[in-house]
Amino acid sequence: xxxxxxIARHVGVSPSVVSRALNNKYGVKESxxxxxVQTAKEMGYxxxxxxxxxxTRRTMTIGVIMADISEPFYSGIIKGLEFVASESGYxxxxxxxYESLEQSRVVQxxxxxxxxxxxxxxxxxxxxxxxISSLVDKGTPFVVxxxxxxxxxxxxxxxxxxxxxxxxxxxxxxxxxxRIAHIxxxxxxxxxxxxxxxxxxxxxxxxxxxxxxxxxxxTFVWQTGYSAMKTLxxxxxxxxxxxxxxxxxxxxALQAIAEAGLSVPHDxxxxxxxxxxxxxxxxxxxxxxxxxxxxxxxxxxxxxxxxLNHPEQGDxxxxxxxxxxxxxxxxxxxxxxxQPEAIVTQQRQ
Numbered sequence: 625x626x627x628x629x630x631i632a633r634h635v636g637v638s639p640s641v642v643s644r645a646l647n648n649k650y651g652v653k654e655s656x657x658x659x660x661v662q663t664a665k666e667m668g669y670x671x672x673x674x675x676x677x678x679x680t681r682r683t684m685t686i687g688v689i690m691a692d693i694s695e696p697f698y699s700g701i702i703k704g705l706e707f708v709a710s711e712s713g714y715x716x717x718x719x720x721x722y723e724s725l726e727q728s729r730v731v732q733x734x735x736x737x738x739x740x741x742x743x744x745x746x747x748x749x750x751x752x753x754x755x756i757s758s759l760v761d762k763g764t765p766f767v768v769x770x771x772x773x774x775x776x777x778x779x780x781x782x783x784x785x786x787x788x789x790x791x792x793x794x795x796x797x798x799x800x801x802x803r804i805a806h807i808x809x810x811x812x813x814x815x816x817x818x819x820x821x822x823x824x825x826x827x828x829x830x831x832x833x834x835x836x837x838x839x840x841x842x843t844f845v846w847q848t849g850y851s852a853m854k855t856l857x858x859x860x861x862x863x864x865x866x867x868x869x870x871x872x873x874x875x876x877a878l879q880a881i882a883e884a885g886l887s888v889p890h891d892x893x894x895x896x897x898x899x900x901x902x903x904x905x906x907x908x909x910x911x912x913x914x915x916x917x918x919x920x921x922x923x924x925x926x927x928x929x930x931x932l933n934h935p936e937q938g939d940x941x942x943x944x945x946x947x948x949x950x951x952x953x954x955x956x957x958x959x960x961x962x963q964p965e966a967i968v969t970q971q972r973q
Contacts, residue, residue: 626669626670628642630667634663646660646664683739683740684713684714684715685714685717685741686705686709686715686716686740686741687716687742687743688717688718688719688744688746689719689743693718695872696871696901697900697917698917700917701746701918701920703921704919704920704921704922704923704925705744705922705924706921708921708925708926714929717739717740721745741765742764742767743759744767744924744925745767746770747813748814749812749814760777760778765928767779767925769781769920769924770782770815776940777939777940778940779940779941780943781923781927782944783915784944784947785818785822785947786818786819787822789821789822789823789826789869790822790825791822791913792819792897792913792949793806793826794829795895795949796865796955797826797830799893799958801865802864803838803861803862804864805840805867806820806838806839806868807839807842807849808839808840809842809843811841813844819869819897820839820869838859838863840855844869844873845872846875846876847876848876849872849873849875849877850877850880852873854880857881857884864891864958864959865895865955867897868896870896870898871912872900873896874897875902888908888954889953889956893958894911895912895954896911896912896913897913898912899912899950903952908954909952910954911949911950911951911953912952914948914949914950915945916948
């Protein structure tokens with residue numbers, strides 16, 4: 625295996641000069657640095673990670689904790705994280721928390737064994753507030769995505785979910801709908817609670833009475849969107865529109881509506897949230913609220929790397945991204961509100 629001493633002998637400099645050149649440190653002329661870097665490439669030199677860790681006390685690894693990495697929502701965030709990790713020389717270590725950071729043994733091992741330099745936590749379970757606060761007290765460098773904490777020491781990246789729920793519902797109101805249902809996510813997750821707040825805010829602003837019968841809770845997976853929509857289809861009078869808290873559940877809602885013999889959007893308009901990769905490919909293409917998931921992942925990784933490189937920085941950074949309504953063909957102007965009910969009655973005869 626090629627070592628720094630081998631490169632030093634080949635170039636005719638001391639090993640310390642080679643080390644400074646390869647680590648982009650001061651005290652090396654640019655022409656010498658370029659010669660050393662080129663020689664290292666030609667000789668097939670690879671730095672000894674274990675030795676580097678002993679010297680720098682860094683693993684060059686970032687732990688990434690997500691509720692369930694298999695969910696489509698996380699793909700955009702992961703791409704943003706990977707882009708920054710690659711350009712910064714970091715490796716990402718992923719783990720599922722299944723919305724329970726405190727019970728995740730992997731998370732605790734990462735911290736206790738110092739196998740990562742810092743962590744990025746994706747998720748907004750309100751039950752985890754005390755545990756996440758304890759990480760700050762321990763001095764663990766981390767960034768939270770999908771959650772806003774008032775603690776000035778915390779680094780947070782999130783989308784304005786209240787505004788997202790508001791613009792989704794207001795779009796349906798502007799289309800003339802007044803009987804608008806909502807399929808929520810798990811309500812002990814902050815993003816779901818905030819989107820419900822936005823839904824209620826739009827109704828209140830328009831003078832439309834809130835009806836608890838038109839709100840059904842899901843768990844952010846398509847199966848619960850399907851079952852929640854079937855529940856709503858049993859409610860009379862029937863809703864003419866539904867705002868679904870994420871696109872995965874909206875896919876399930878579209879399936880339930882089709883199985884009932886109803887048409888989207890002519891009988892029921894549907895709005896989702898996230899703008900997943902396949903949301904433009906549903907039948908009809910899904911109107912949704914876009915989250916800048918790539919940008920959220922990118923900003924989180926850059927923020928963490930900056931904190932790792934400059935630990936003397938004081939208060940944390942808060943970055944709130946605005947949501948964007950993407951109008952496609954799953955929403956339209958409301959027809960007679962009794963029309964869906966008439967269609968269902970006719971089919972049963």
